[in-house]
Amino acid sequence: MDRIKLRKHSRDRRRRGLQRRIRGSAARPRLAVFRSSKHIYAQVVDDLTGRTIAAASTVEKGLDRAAGGNVSAASEVGRRLADRAKEAGISAVVFDRGGFLYHGRVKAVAEGAREGGLQF
DSSP states (O other): OOHHHHHHHHHHHHHHHHHHHOOOOSSSOEEEEEEOSSOEEEEEEETTTTEEEEEEETTSTTSOGGGTTSHHHHHHHHHHHHHHHHHTTOOBOEEEOTTSOSSTHHHHHHHHHHHHTOBO
């Protein structure tokens, strides 16, 4: 297996283990994070209905395009997501790191969401 396939396979194994334990509901939806090499995406999902309640990413307007893949942009994504979730009436979530290690940009999204007022 080459390096990229091995990395994806390892992330998929970690993610499957997390999926068994983490479920979002209407009262406490799931905050899912996806990290690509250039951008970071986060959304609050109600797993019972399969509906996305709020979303934010570094791709949207207003964020500096050059800062798409760094920690400060990820923290801003977390704060924006928290604001949008609070507008939708959500104050508590379950954090789903999506098989990524809780470090760097993924951790920055979580801390930004906590600064924005989400509880998890």
